[in-house]
Amino acid sequence: MNLDRETLWLFGGMIAILTVASIIGAILRRRVTSESGKKVVDNLVARTRAWWLMCAVFGTALAIGRLAPVVMFAFTSFLALREFITLTPTRPGDHRALFWAFFIILPLHYWFLADQWLGMFLIFIPVYAFLFIPIRAAMAGETERFLERTAKIQWGLMVCVYFTSYAPALLMLRIPGYSVETPAQNAKLLFFLVFVTQISDVMQYVWGKLCGKRPVAPKVSPSKTVEGLVGGGLSATLLGACLWWSTPFTFLQAAGLSAVIVAMGFCGGLVMSAIKRDRGVKDYGESIPGHGGVMDRIDSLCFAAPVFFHLVRKFFC
Amino acid sequence: MIASAVAFFARLFTGARAHWRGCAPCSRQRIYFANHTSNLDFVLLWSSFPPEMRRQTRPIAAHDYWTGSSARRWIAAKVFRAVLIERKKVTRENNPIGSMLAALSEGSSLILFPEGTRCPDGVMTDFKPGLYHLAKERPDVELVPVFIDNLNRVLPKGEILPVPLLCSVTFGEPIALLPDESKVDFVARARASVLQLRPA
Numbered sequence: 105m106n107l108d109r110e111t112l113w114l115f116g117g118m119i120a121i122l123t124v125a126s127i128i129g130a131i132l133r134r135r136v137t138s139e140s141g142k143k144v145v146d147n148l149v150a151r152t153r154a155w156w157l158m159c160a161v162f163g164t165a166l167a168i169g170r171l172a173p174v175v176m177f178a179f180t181s182f183l184a185l186r187e188f189i190t191l192t193p194t195r196p197g198d199h200r201a202l203f204w205a206f207f208i209i210l211p212l213h214y215w216f217l218a219d220q221w222l223g224m225f226l227i228f229i230p231v232y233a234f235l236f237i238p239i240r241a242a243m244a245g246e247t248e249r250f251l252e253r254t255a256k257i258q259w260g261l262m263v264c265v266y267f268t269s270y271a272p273a274l275l276m277l278r279i280p281g282y283s284v285e286t287p288a289q290n291a292k293l294l295f296f297l298v299f300v301t302q303i304s305d306v307m308q309y310v311w312g313k314l315c316g317k318r319p320v321a322p323k324v325s326p327s328k329t330v331e332g333l334v335g336g337g338l339s340a341t342l343l344g345a346c347l348w349w350s351t352p353f354t355f356l357q358a359a360g361l362s363a364v365i366v367a368m369g370f371c372g373g374l375v376m377s378a379i380k381r382d383r384g385v386k387d388y389g390e391s392i393p394g395h396g397g398v399m400d401r402i403d404s405l406c407f408a409a410p411v412f413f414h415l416v417r418k419f420f421c
Numbered sequence: 422m423i424a425s426a427v428a429f430f431a432r433l434f435t436g437a438r439a440h441w442r443g444c445a446p447c448s449r450q451r452i453y454f455a456n457h458t459s460n461l462d463f464v465l466l467w468s469s470f471p472p473e474m475r476r477q478t479r480p481i482a483a484h485d486y487w488t489g490s491s492a493r494r495w496i497a498a499k500v501f502r503a504v505l506i507e508r509k510k511v512t513r514e515n516n517p518i519g520s521m522l523a524a525l526s527e528g529s530s531l532i533l534f535p536e537g538t539r540c541p542d543g544v545m546t547d548f549k550p551g552l553y554h555l556a557k558e559r560p561d562v563e564l565v566p567v568f569i570d571n572l573n574r575v576l577p578k579g580e581i582l583p584v585p586l587l588c589s590v591t592f593g594e595p596i597a598l599l600p601d602e603s604k605v606d607f608v609a610r611a612r613a614s615v616l617q618l619r620p621a
Binding site for chain 2: 202203389
């Protein structure tokens with residue numbers, strides 16, 4: 105097991121937040137009577153339920169130890185890539201390349217991570233997958249929109265697999281005072297990243313619903329508002345900073361890093377929304393009730409994770 | 422046992438969602454007719470039924486393909502209890518309609534792909550008239566149109582290894598043969614009822 109006193113505090117805090125959210129949902133369900141309001145509350149309740157499940161899975165993986173989160177994120181990447189490729193118009197000539205992407209490249213990439221072969225982990229998809237995918241597609245002999253198809257598959261691998269995997273890669277960092285032998289320390293770093301990205305999404309949603317008026321990017325994502333971004337971003341930064349005691353950071357450092365995570369997370373949501381709008385869909389899937397698909401849930405995480413990882417690696421290792 | 426394992430795996434792999442838009446899953450005797458784009462079509466369609474419906478539903482499959490190897494023969498006979506029909510050398514004795522009517526009179530529901538063969542790009546070709554003959558002989562059996570989306574990308578014609586992509590199976594409102602409706606009209610209407618279920 106992988107639990108120390110601080111981790112238990114973090115888990116307790118999560119349970120407290122979820123309990124409060126569930127109670128608010130139950131109260132709203134009694135009070136709200138209008139048709140449109142009911143829809144929002146139903147969605148809120150569905151979201152909260154899904155949060156309980158996601159927190160349980162994530163918490164269990166963290167508690168088990170170093171390998172469990174790697175496996176969990178590998179599976180998450182698989183689901184996200186499946187959603188991404190489903191939306192991407194590939195051609196029969198891409199079939200073999202896609203098979204490699206799902207069943208060879210993705211597992212190998214996470215295996216390098218589990219094996220702590222950091223050098224290979226960092227270049228495998230940007231270099232070797234980048235070279236391999238067009239080679240396999242060219243061998244299949246279909247040339248129609250070749251560059252476009254290849255670029256889309258590579259992009260899917262980068263976002264769904266490579267960037268997402270930076271989150272569990274935090275477990276492999278060797279920070280002074282931390283060690284791989286006491287993985288609970290690194291697990292708290294991963295918790296910090298996931299917590300700030302997700303609470304930022306939640307806070308932006310709450311602030312947007314309460315006082316959102318001016319849309320930030322009406323064409324790309326009509327639900328994102330200036331009020332939601334500012335209010336949600338600031339409260340998520342503050343909440344992140346308040347977790348400094350569980351990280352190698354001071355309060356101010358934790359606030360700064362939270363702000364970076366929030367900003368990158370917002371941009372991630374924006375970019376992944378642009379793709380959805382282009383493909384004419386609202387969500388990437390319907391696997392998580394209330395939230396949409398897996399990709400809808402991790403869009404902010406996969407943009408924030410690599411930046412956070414490299415900042416920590418540069419300044420705290 | 423094996424059948425439920427196959428069904429479970431097929432649904433897990435394709436994240437398949439069954440949308441019962443025009444009718445509900447029930448034990449009534451039915452003919453489900455669908456677009457045909459992949460060898461996995463009937464597996465996925467059949468997997469989206471509740472277990473008791475699976476037991477009473479038999480797919481119609483091509484004799485030439487499904488007796489091609491002993492493994493295929495075993496799967497067709499034991500796992501899916503397929504009704505194998507002749508596509509190439511049709512005679513009076515092995516008339517496909519006869520085998521389908523026989524299966525119907527045993528009380529089974531059927532899964533039928535009226536295009537007869539897989540179309541490579543997921544574009545639907547014309548329906549063969551078998552459905553019309555079945556509708557005429559057995560007006561008591563409901564005809565349910567089904568659209569299977571995206572499966573041609575999971576396992577395109579000529580490929581062996583499937584790629585995991587999200588699929589959906591949409592069930593439409595049952596259709597019936599109208600009094601004095603011609604064969605051509607009915608077959609065209611049946612095809613349109615499947616196409617209409619295609620997700621936007």
